[in-house]
Amino acid sequence: MEAMEIDRESMSQNHITREDKEEEEERGKLNPIVVLLVGAPGSGKSTFCDHVMMNCPRPWARICQDTINNGKAGTKIQCLTSAGSALKDGKSVFIDRCNLDREQRADFLKLGGPQVEKHAVVLDLPAKLCISRSVKRSGHEGNLQGGKAAAVVNRMLQKKELPKLGEGFTRITFCQDEKDVQETINTYNALGPSDSLSSGCFGQKNANVKIQLGIMKFLKKVDSPGDASSEANVSQKCVHNEVSKEKDHGIEGTQNCSVPSGHACEDVKDCDKVEMTSVADGNASDNIPTLAFPSISTADFQFNLEKASDIIVEKVEEFINKIGKARLVLVDLSHGSKILSLVRTKAAKKNVDPNKFFTVVGDITRLHSGEGLNCNVIANAANWRLKPGGGGVNAAIFSAAGLALESATKERAGSLKPGKAVVVPLPPTSPLFTREGVTHVIHVLGPNMNPQRPNFLNNDYVQGCEVLREAYTSLFEGFASIVRSYGGSSKGSSGRSVKSETSPTNGGQKVKREAVYESDVNKKYKGFQKDLKPGVRNYLNGKEDLDKEDGGGMTKAWGSWAKALYNIAMHPDKHKNVVIEILDDVVVLNDLYPKAQRHLLVLARGEGLDCLADVRREHLSLLKTMHAVGLKWTEKFLDENKSLTFRLGYHSVPSMRQLHLHVISQDFNSQHLKNKKHWNSFNTPFFRDSVDVIQEVSDHGKVVLKNEDNILSMELRCHRCRSAHPNIPRLRSHISSCQASFPASLLQNGRLVFVPSEDGTGK
DNA sequence: GTTCTAGAAC
DNA sequence: GTTCTAGAAC
Numbered sequence: 123m124e125a126m127e128i129d130r131e132s133m134s135q136n137h138i139t140r141e142d143k144e145e146e147e148e149r150g151k152l153n154p155i156v157v158l159l160v161g162a163p164g165s166g167k168s169t170f171c172d173h174v175m176m177n178c179p180r181p182w183a184r185i186c187q188d189t190i191n192n193g194k195a196g197t198k199i200q201c202l203t204s205a206g207s208a209l210k211d212g213k214s215v216f217i218d219r220c221n222l223d224r225e226q227r228a229d230f231l232k233l234g235g236p237q238v239e240k241h242a243v244v245l246d247l248p249a250k251l252c253i254s255r256s257v258k259r260s261g262h263e264g265n266l267q268g269g270k271a272a273a274v275v276n277r278m279l280q281k282k283e284l285p286k287l288g289e290g291f292t293r294i295t296f297c298q299d300e301k302d303v304q305e306t307i308n309t310y311n312a313l314g315p316s317d318s319l320s321s322g323c324f325g326q327k328n329a330n331v332k333i334q335l336g337i338m339k340f341l342k343k344v345d346s347p348g349d350a351s352s353e354a355n356v357s358q359k360c361v362h363n364e365v366s367k368e369k370d371h372g373i374e375g376t377q378n379c380s381v382p383s384g385h386a387c388e389d390v391k392d393c394d395k396v397e398m399t400s401v402a403d404g405n406a407s408d409n410i411p412t413l414a415f416p417s418i419s420t421a422d423f424q425f426n427l428e429k430a431s432d433i434i435v436e437k438v439e440e441f442i443n444k445i446g447k448a449r450l451v452l453v454d455l456s457h458g459s460k461i462l463s464l465v466r467t468k469a470a471k472k473n474v475d476p477n478k479f480f481t482v483v484g485d486i487t488r489l490h491s492g493e494g495l496n497c498n499v500i501a502n503a504a505n506w507r508l509k510p511g512g513g514g515v516n517a518a519i520f521s522a523a524g525l526a527l528e529s530a531t532k533e534r535a536g537s538l539k540p541g542k543a544v545v546v547p548l549p550p551t552s553p554l555f556t557r558e559g560v561t562h563v564i565h566v567l568g569p570n571m572n573p574q575r576p577n578f579l580n581n582d583y584v585q586g587c588e589v590l591r592e593a594y595t596s597l598f599e600g601f602a603s604i605v606r607s608y609g610g611s612s613k614g615s616s617g618r619s620v621k622s623e624t625s626p627t628n629g630g631q632k633v634k635r636e637a638v639y640e641s642d643v644n645k646k647y648k649g650f651q652k653d654l655k656p657g658v659r660n661y662l663n664g665k666e667d668l669d670k671e672d673g674g675g676m677t678k679a680w681g682s683w684a685k686a687l688y689n690i691a692m693h694p695d696k697h698k699n700v701v702i703e704i705l706d707d708v709v710v711l712n713d714l715y716p717k718a719q720r721h722l723l724v725l726a727r728g729e730g731l732d733c734l735a736d737v738r739r740e741h742l743s744l745l746k747t748m749h750a751v752g753l754k755w756t757e758k759f760l761d762e763n764k765s766l767t768f769r770l771g772y773h774s775v776p777s778m779r780q781l782h783l784h785v786i787s788q789d790f791n792s793q794h795l796k797n798k799k800h801w802n803s804f805n806t807p808f809f810r811d812s813v814d815v816i817q818e819v820s821d822h823g824k825v826v827l828k829n830e831d832n833i834l835s836m837e838l839r840c841h842r843c844r845s846a847h848p849n850i851p852r853l854r855s856h857i858s859s860c861q862a863s864f865p866a867s868l869l870q871n872g873r874l875v876f877v878p879s880e881d882g883t884g885k
Numbered sequence: 886g887t888t889c890t891a892g893a894a895c
Numbered sequence: 896g897t898t899c900t901a902g903a904a905c
Contacts, residue, residue: 443904443905681905682905683904683905797899797900797901798900798901799901835901849898849899849900850899850900851898851899
């Protein structure tokens with residue numbers, strides 16, 4: 123690599139042997155630029171320069187502070203002098219030093235005067251990657267040298283200030299992974315001697331912005347309260363302008379659309395939301411495949427309701443786990459519907475997941491327009507000829523779907539036997555498709571117990587039940603096949619296109635996506651379900667609790683395993699093995715999988731209070747009780763072991779249903795602490811201190827929950843010294859010995875509970 | 886929430 | 896080869 127550098131040097135030496143005038147012209151053509159690499163040791167700055175200098179047609183000089191002094195580390199002044207003379211020689215310049223803070227960058231931005239463009243290439247790669255590289259570079263992983271390297275990287279990253287256009291850069295490129303780095307290398311490689319790159323910020327991706335910002339915010343909160351956030355706003359606006367200019371000119375088609383740095387987190391999320399709601403019509407549940415079906419055979423075919431309801435619940439239970447996140451909805455037109463109430467009761471008894479199966483009173487042909495419920499598939503209680511007419515559901519569906527359904531049905535089948543079903547894709551011309559978003563109708567024929575109708579079973583319920591079971595099996599299997607087929611479709615269930623599904627991703631990811639589409643779809647639906655409005659969720663649960671509509675925005679769906687705490691709260695006496703205290707409003711228990719030496723849960727006993735998002739002003743005294751009970755237990759624990767420190771708080775989005783307060787000692791010494799999520803759920807803003815929750819509810823009547831998706835996958839940082847660690851074992855080994863004092867913010871407002879040391883300085 | 890496990894990272 | 900993570904299933 124060094125040889126290559128020397129070659130370029132000698133090449134450009136030839137240029138400057140020309141006459142001054144020519145030289146001046148040449149320089150004008152050369153259009154040299156100064157590129158400041160910004161990144162921690164191990165972020166790949168030198169490698170970046172090497173790659174560009176090897177392939178880029180323009181002459182470059184790399185100014186490396188580590189080697190500028192005859193191969194040894196030199197000074198900033200030396201760098202500046204050397205960079206200045208390289209520029210005079212018409213070379214573009216890489217400033218290969220960390221440049222992590224603004225002050226360090228400032229002098230280099232003056233190089234060559236304002237006519238020389240200044241770029242920043244930010245190698246903002248994960249701390250653990252930088253650490254592991256610099257540890258490797260220093261040779262011996264694990265020894266003092268390695269440890270030192272990690273400490274250096276950590277210290278630098280904690281202080282880093284990302285560059286802003288306002289500092290004097292004309293272009294800033296952010297690289298957050300290897301792919302970004304390669305793209306940026308390609309961009310610079312393609313830069314001919316007189317070319318220039320357009321201005322603006324490039325390469326910051328939404329998801330990563332959130333992660334990075336999460337860290338920044340957290341660090342800011344911990345380290346430096348009055349940071350210049352207003353300045354960030356200014357530069358952000360500036361970036362916005364630059365970006366739109368960029369787009370107008372259409373110069374950089376391949377660049378990632380830049381997302382402003384600074385406090386952009388909320389903005390970015392809001393943009394996403396707007397996009398999603400505008401496309402998906404404000405109801406995220408649009409995209410969960412849903413089958414609406416009438417009760418088969420119980421109307422005109424006079425099947426016994428008790429027996430039919432048993433079979434419905436039985437079959438729903440059987441299929442619900444086979445169809446991923448898709449939902450089944452039993453629909454009946456009448457309000458006092460006996461079959462609905464029977465099914466509801468039986469389903470509840472069997473603990474059928476109320477998010478995946480529920481009942482609705484309404485017209486099956488108007489579920490979207492009438493009830494606001496999107497069902498992409500509806501079942502028809504058909505007749506054996508598969509013809510319109512008769513009465514009830516069959517007549518209604520054929521009538522609502524128009525001739526399109528008749529002809530589409532004819533194409534598929536001419537008749538149907540009892541117990542069978544036929545899936546008919548609904549032509550997009552059908553009003554049922556356009557108005558209601560129904561993409562398929564499944565005709566199903568049940569057993570007939572009505573002597574006035576064909577195939578009368580003469581009260582033979584042995585056969586009748588068998589046929590009805592078969593009918594539901596055929597129906598649900600038909601639906602399952604539709605759900606599977608959605609794997610390759612780019613259409614949402616409603617027939618309206620769904621932005622998130624078609625949004626571009628980078629090549630590599632896309633391939634992976636398609637290969638695992640089936641599960642990917644499931645994940646997505648899971649996500650959407652999580653995004654249901656509280657009101658919708660309660661509706662799905664059959665609750666009428668509209669108070670929650672205006673609440674914390676998003677609530678989540680509960681997996682079947684998530685009810686353990688709820689069960690304990692409802693029947694603490696039945697769980698005496700785990701419960702350690704039962705009071706009027708709360709139950710106390712040791713966490714089954716403690717993440718620290720002491721870890722207990724204070725559980726609210728009331729019904730309908732699942733998580734922080736449900737909390738309102740009326741719960742204030744309960745919150746205070748929970749806190750007080752938690753404190754009482756910490757006192758007991760501190761009596762036993764004065765060296766412990768406790769923190770009391772809630773998970774922003776808990777995995778287990780039923781509001782519970784964590785009381786957890788800060789040693790985090792537990793074999794159950796196994797993964798990033800475990801750590802980050804107690805050591806990022808995902809963990810909401812009880813004192814703050816109480817304050818917020820008291821001030822605003824609810825808890826403001828910021829839905830920072832990636833917060834649980836943030837890099838691992840020590841909760842005391844804030845150092846970053848590459849993995850859980852290393853983090854655990856670090857925290858077992860870290861004696862640094864806790865961040866100031868935790869020492870305020872009683873967020874940490876401990877016995878003050880004798881000198882009164884606390885921890 | 887945990888467990889299991891494929892496969893990525895080391 | 897071993898360690899570790901992350902996603903799916905429960």
